[in-house]
């Protein structure tokens with residue numbers, strides 16, 4: 001079977017979301033470590049420009065954004081499901097957690113009085129390079145200020161604690177779902193930094209977080225990024241995909257796809273898949289060969305490329 005390859009790095013909260021979902025589904029995977037800042041030449045050879053973390057590679061198909069990666073894992077291994085029928089709003093809570101909660105957590109955790117703890121042991125040049133990279137990544141994006149995050153995070157934590165107050169084990173009841181993994185990855189970032197005190201008024205939330213993290217990352221082995229590129233180049237087929245035409249968009253058209261919020265680098269290619277949930281472009285790279293790059297529709301924009 002073509003292996004599931006996760007391109008990620010240890011400190012990435014969104015990667016932690018996927019690592020936990022892989023563990024939950026018991027899917028074995030290969031781990032390719034990518035740099036946490038640009039440049040990322042081997043990753044970009046696969047994605048065509050998309051630089052955010054993590055990415056899932058299956059042969060010569062590359063899936064960007066954890067909302068789509070979760071759907072792909074579900075297709076691969078339907079049980080246990082990340083989308084129980086009893087929790088239709090769970091994906092919307094996940095979307096809130098992956099955006100509003102995530103950026104609140106980042107601003108809460110990376111504030112002037114905590115930065116030294118967050119980056120403990122790292123040389124000043126590395127901290128400076130990280131700051132410059134993230135400033136470029138989010139250029140043009142309006143981000144919540146640390147002072148506001150400190151004031152607002154407790155309200156979010158109280159609401160999550162209230163959801164768990166009836167003694168349920170998971171956010172939407174008896175089984176974990178996509179919302180658990182999306183909320184947990186942000187709170188995991190706080191837990192990694194020595195700021196755990198923020199959970200003290202919320203013992204059930206704290207216990208829930210430990211429960212989610214105890215799921216672990218499942219069985220995985222490391223892989224070199226050059227081997228991942230060779231594997232893509234050697235693939236002889238791609239996952240089936242179909243274009244359902246929309247006004248101005250049809251199969252075979254030259255398009256770009258980019259995130260709308262941050263890390264908006266466009267990926268150019270030929271439109272080979274289009275539906276309510278996914279857009280797929282085909283592109284060629286000298287080292288990776290012909291790759292299909294998949295994005296979710298939500299949070300991304302498609303533009304016709306001018307000839």
Ligand SMILES: N[C@@H](CCC(=O)N[C@@H](CS)C(=O)NCC(=O)O)C(=O)O
Pocket residue numbers: 011012013014015036037038051052053054064065066067098137263
């Ligand atoms: N909506 C994206 C967000 C991904 C994201 O923001 N990841 C962070 C790391 S946790 C990132 O890309 N940081 C910059 C980088 O790794 O280059 C997803 O769900 O995958």
